[in-house]
Amino acid sequence: MAGGDVIIGLEVHVQLNRLRSKLFCGCSTDYHASDPNTHTCPVCLGLPGTLPVMNRRAVEYAIRVALALNCEIQGETLFYRKNYYYPDLPKAFQITQYDFPLGMGGSILIKGEDGEEKKIRITRVHMEEDPGRLVHAGTIDRAKYSMVDYNRCGMALLEVVTEPDLRSPKEARSFLDKLRNILEYLDVFDGGLEGAMRIDSNISLVGGERAEVKNISSHKGVEKALAYEITRQRSARRRGVAQVQETRHYDELRAITVSIRTKEEAHDYRYFPEPDLVPMRIADWVPEVEAELPELPDAKRERFVAEYGIADDHARSLTSEIRVANFYEVVAKRAPSRLAAAWIADVLKGELNYRDITIDKFSPDHMVEILSMLEGGKITEKGAVEVIRTILDHSGDLSEVTPTRVVEAKGLARAGNDAVKAAVRAAVEESAQAVADYRAGNEKAINFIVGVVMKKTRGRADPGEANRLVKETLDEI
Amino acid sequence: MVMIRELQEGLFAGGSAEEMINSLFEKIRRSRLNAYNHIAEDQALERAREFDRSPWEGSLAGVPIAIKDSISTRGIETNCSSRILSGYVPPYDAHVIERLKEEGAIIIGKTNMDEFAMGTSTETSYFGPTKNPWDLDRVPGGSSGGSAAAVAAGEAPAALGSDTGGSIRGPASFCGIVGIKPTYGLVSRYGLVSYANSLEQIGPLAMDVEDAALVMEAISGHDPRDSTSVKSEGGYLSGLNGGVEGLTFGVPKEYFGEGVGEGVDPEVERSVWDAISKLEELGASWKMVSLPHTKYALAAYYIIAMSEASSNLARFDGLRYGLRLGADQDWHSTFSEIRAAGFGPEVKRRILLGTYALSAGYYGRYYLKALKVRTLIKQDFERALSSGGADLLVTPTMPFPAFKIGERIEDPLSLYMADVFTVPINLAGVPAISLPCGFADGLPIGLQIIGRHFDEVSLLRAAKAYEDATPYHEAVPKEVI
Numbered sequence: 001m002a003g004g005d006v007i008i009g010l011e012v013h014v015q016l017n018r019l020r021s022k023l024f025c026g027c028s029t030d031y032h033a034s035d036p037n038t039h040t041c042p043v044c045l046g047l048p049g050t051l052p053v054m055n056r057r058a059v060e061y062a063i064r065v066a067l068a069l070n071c072e073i074q075g076e077t078l079f080y081r082k083n084y085y086y087p088d089l090p091k092a093f094q095i096t097q098y099d100f101p102l103g104m105g106g107s108i109l110i111k112g113e114d115g116e117e118k119k120i121r122i123t124r125v126h127m128e129e130d131p132g133r134l135v136h137a138g139t140i141d142r143a144k145y146s147m148v149d150y151n152r153c154g155m156a157l158l159e160v161v162t163e164p165d166l167r168s169p170k171e172a173r174s175f176l177d178k179l180r181n182i183l184e185y186l187d188v189f190d191g192g193l194e195g196a197m198r199i200d201s202n203i204s205l206v207g208g209e210r211a212e213v214k215n216i217s218s219h220k221g222v223e224k225a226l227a228y229e230i231t232r233q234r235s236a237r238r239r240g241v242a243q244v245q246e247t248r249h250y251d252e253l254r255a256i257t258v259s260i261r262t263k264e265e266a267h268d269y270r271y272f273p274e275p276d277l278v279p280m281r282i283a284d285w286v287p288e289v290e291a292e293l294p295e296l297p298d299a300k301r302e303r304f305v306a307e308y309g310i311a312d313d314h315a316r317s318l319t320s321e322i323r324v325a326n327f328y329e330v331v332a333k334r335a336p337s338r339l340a341a342a343w344i345a346d347v348l349k350g351e352l353n354y355r356d357i358t359i360d361k362f363s364p365d366h367m368v369e370i371l372s373m374l375e376g377g378k379i380t381e382k383g384a385v386e387v388i389r390t391i392l393d394h395s396g397d398l399s400e401v402t403p404t405r406v407v408e409a410k411g412l413a414r415a416g417n418d419a420v421k422a423a424v425r426a427a428v429e430e431s432a433q434a435v436a437d438y439r440a441g442n443e444k445a446i447n448f449i450v451g452v453v454m455k456k457t458r459g460r461a462d463p464g465e466a467n468r469l470v471k472e473t474l475d476e477i
Numbered sequence: 478m479v480m481i482r483e484l485q486e487g488l489f490a491g492g493s494a495e496e497m498i499n500s501l502f503e504k505i506r507r508s509r510l511n512a513y514n515h516i517a518e519d520q521a522l523e524r525a526r527e528f529d530r531s532p533w534e535g536s537l538a539g540v541p542i543a544i545k546d547s548i549s550t551r552g553i554e555t556n557c558s559s560r561i562l563s564g565y566v567p568p569y570d571a572h573v574i575e576r577l578k579e580e581g582a583i584i585i586g587k588t589n590m591d592e593f594a595m596g597t598s599t600e601t602s603y604f605g606p607t608k609n610p611w612d613l614d615r616v617p618g619g620s621s622g623g624s625a626a627a628v629a630a631g632e633a634p635a636a637l638g639s640d641t642g643g644s645i646r647g648p649a650s651f652c653g654i655v656g657i658k659p660t661y662g663l664v665s666r667y668g669l670v671s672y673a674n675s676l677e678q679i680g681p682l683a684m685d686v687e688d689a690a691l692v693m694e695a696i697s698g699h700d701p702r703d704s705t706s707v708k709s710e711g712g713y714l715s716g717l718n719g720g721v722e723g724l725t726f727g728v729p730k731e732y733f734g735e736g737v738g739e740g741v742d743p744e745v746e747r748s749v750w751d752a753i754s755k756l757e758e759l760g761a762s763w764k765m766v767s768l769p770h771t772k773y774a775l776a777a778y779y780i781i782a783m784s785e786a787s788s789n790l791a792r793f794d795g796l797r798y799g800l801r802l803g804a805d806q807d808w809h810s811t812f813s814e815i816r817a818a819g820f821g822p823e824v825k826r827r828i829l830l831g832t833y834a835l836s837a838g839y840y841g842r843y844y845l846k847a848l849k850v851r852t853l854i855k856q857d858f859e860r861a862l863s864s865g866g867a868d869l870l871v872t873p874t875m876p877f878p879a880f881k882i883g884e885r886i887e888d889p890l891s892l893y894m895a896d897v898f899t900v901p902i903n904l905a906g907v908p909a910i911s912l913p914c915g916f917a918d919g920l921p922i923g924l925q926i927i928g929r930h931f932d933e934v935s936l937l938r939a940a941k942a943y944e945d946a947t948p949y950h951e952a953v954p955k956e957v958i
């Protein structure tokens with residue numbers, strides 16, 4: 001899919017959903033579990049006579065993001081009206097930014113297609129209000145009717161626009177993962193909520209016109225949508241059909257893109273400055289926000305390497321999600337840091353991914369307990385994995401499944417020395433042929449005997465230890 | 478004629494608010510003016526009975542007030558005299574309504590206006606024109622024509638209007654009463670259905686300066702729900718009787734004789750000069766000043782107002798509130814039909830022109846240019862009203878007295894010209910008052926006094942001094958008797 005002929009730029013709409021209230025009114029942002037149209041007021045419904053009032057915390061969050069994305073912050077920022085008719089837009093205009101956006105000229109580092117660090121330039125970061133949500137009865141092109149939910153209407157959005165620096169769907173995904181990670185570090189965003197991140201993408205093949213693909217509703221969907229679009233454009237090119245500049249809608253159910261308008265039908269949004277909001281001088285505000293900026297992923301990664309002496313790969317993996325990084329730091333303060341890094345990055349994260357759950361489902365105390373049992377030789381590595389899986393798969397009260405209890409209940413305690421020695425003696429006696437082979441100089445024959453030992457101890461013996469004891473016994477005889 | 482102060486004296490002396498309001502309603506029902514769109518009979522009478530049971534305090538305790546139909550009133554239909562808002566009942570009160578209620582006032586109804594405040598005569602109302610109480614064949618001015626006619630005819634002691642380009646001062650002038658356009662930002666616009674956000678202010682219409690100041694005191698002040706609103710010092714009533722001695726009035730030469738003053742009725746011009754002499758007699762001085770960009774004001778005003786209006790009025794699609802027609806079709810057809818049927822011709826004209834002015838390729842030529850003109854006009858006023866210049870400016874409010882219903886409505890440009898003395902004030906954001914200063918063939922003439930930003934105190938003081946020395950505000954239209 002790389003091929004080097006693909007040019008992708010993204011426009012990412014990020015809901016600042018860690019805010020308590022909407023961008024221009026006092027409505028609560030905590031609507032995800034509520035009935036439609038229950039988190040509304042005259043202002044966000046755009047009733048006649050209502051006026052927007054800027055949520056200052058939203059501006060602060062936006063400055064935080066713009067700084068973290070290495071943008072230059074404008075001294076004074078301005079809001080505009082973007083005029084268009086759509087049923088999810090009750091005022092028939094969206095308050096957004098146009099000239100003088102909050103931040104410009106930023107960049108972030110991602111892991112590129114070739115595995116190397118790659119800088120993706122960010123054109124601009126601006127604030128705007130979220131429209132409502134349309135629910136179509138069926139697909140957008142065939143629905144008999146649609147319903148509108150204004151709960152989302154007026155949520156604070158940030159639009160992050162990249163330069164066309166991305167070269168594959170995988171890089172696009174990598175950018176979005178990194179962006180989400182930064183936003184969660186900044187505590188302005190919860191990527192787990194519905195509608196938290198929505199992506200429009202400009203995509204073209206070298207030498208061709210671009211298509212804008214709208215309505216990609218998750219950073220996981222982006223790879224699929226872009227892959228489909230690249231295939232579509234390539235095959236059109238092979239058939240000699242030129243790509244025209246157009247807007248396409250991503251239909252998530254069918255996993256295809258559908259053309260919704262061409263350039264000739266492009267909107268004229270008649271932008272003009274919003275007369276109900278005054279220009280905002282934010283320059284004096286920036287140093288304050290900057291001083292309170294938390295540690296960001298790249299910095300945290302470097303610190304983990306230096307402070308905990310762990311491998312860069314482990315540090316990268318641990319810092320790719322704020323919750324994992326925080327989990328690691330809690331554990332590393334109470335357990336050997338390198339062992340903790342390996343077990344969290346290599347084992348626990350894999351088990352979480354496999355189950356599609358977050359690290360909140362696992363207690364750092366349990367991790368410390370497991371690591372301490374491993375260190376003290378009380379369980380084997382295999383046993384430790386088994387403990388983790390048992391806890392993750394447990395659906396009831398987590399206090400019932402402490403690692404110690406799991407070890408007891410499942411008999412995972414590492415076999416004691418006497419038990420292993422007895423198993424070794426028995427195994428040597430039973431394996432006459434293997435013993436003979438060993439004496440005849442076939443060193444590998446010892447593996448068979450170790451296998452018998454493991455069987456007899458039901459895996460609770462340490463394989464290395466068993467190997468050493470078998471060898472000792474054979475050499476004594 | 479009803480005065481706030483007289484009503485309050487009656488109430489304090491034990492008079493019944495219910496009886497007083499009932500007699501107003503009786504008068505409104507008999508009226509031929511068409512000043513009201515909706516009477517809030519149940520709400521008002523219930524509040525009046527409550528007041529009679531246990532009277533409350535407040536600067537407007539028990540005082541009935543009429544409200545322009547563009548100001549949102551909880552539980553009372555608010556249509557802006559447009560068919561498209563048929564049946565719309567706001568679930569909330571505008572800031573000014575909250576303030577009036579806090580001061581004890583009783584809202585009695587919603588007054589007629591030009592549709593969405595787009596007009597100078599109240600003839601563009603979906604509910605038909607309001608008539609001028611001085612001559613039923615004539616317009617009351619606009620767009621707050623219902624408010625002005627109601628006050629002039631004694632159908633309300635005071636009313637609120639909104640002034641985007643003269644919509645309070647014009648009707649006050651045509652109906653022979655007092656109307657104030659406050660400094661932009663002094664009165665919260667929260668709840669005022671927007672026509673042109675950057676220009677308009679809510680203000681009072683009353684029989685005299687003191688009543689107007691009383692209402693101003695109640696409605697002005699900071700409201701966190703309007704980002705353009707500012708804190709106010711108040712003090713309008715206490716500063717009322719300071720006189721004009723030592724004040725310098727500026728007379729803008731562009732408003733007289735050549736230039737935009739050319740079409741001014743000679744009677745109007747004579748009355749305004751008489752007023753200037755009267756002010757001089759009262760101890761003020763005057764001098765000619767210049768507002769050199771006046772001739773561009775009307776064009777800039779209409780471009781800005783129409784552009785903002787085209788965006789403000791886009792939300793009216795009949796889907797969530799307002800007009801519904803027959804069975805629903807697809808969204809596009811449904812809202813197109815509702816807008817086609819719901820807006821009158823003047824509103825459509827302004828939406829189309831505003832849409833055009835904001836379009837890609839024209840934005841710079843029209844909207845941006847109009848904003849630049851606006852800055853120049855603001856600077857004109859700041860210069861004329863700077864220290865060393867004049868303290869206040871004095872001009873006619875309207876170039877002529879009330880014209881006949883139907884006389885100008887077919888010729889929008891001649892109607893727009895009527896705003897020539899009032900729109901520069903909105904572009905500059907400064908405060909202005911219109912008060913009676915004479916008659917031409919039995920029709921009232923209005924004097925406009927213009928002040929510095931947020932200097933309503935001087936404005937009202939000067940107006941009060943003039944009013945005390947002249948009889949014009951005491952005249953009563955035929956229709957009242």
Ligand SMILES: [Zn+2]
Binds near residue numbers: 022039041
């Ligand atoms: Zn709201």
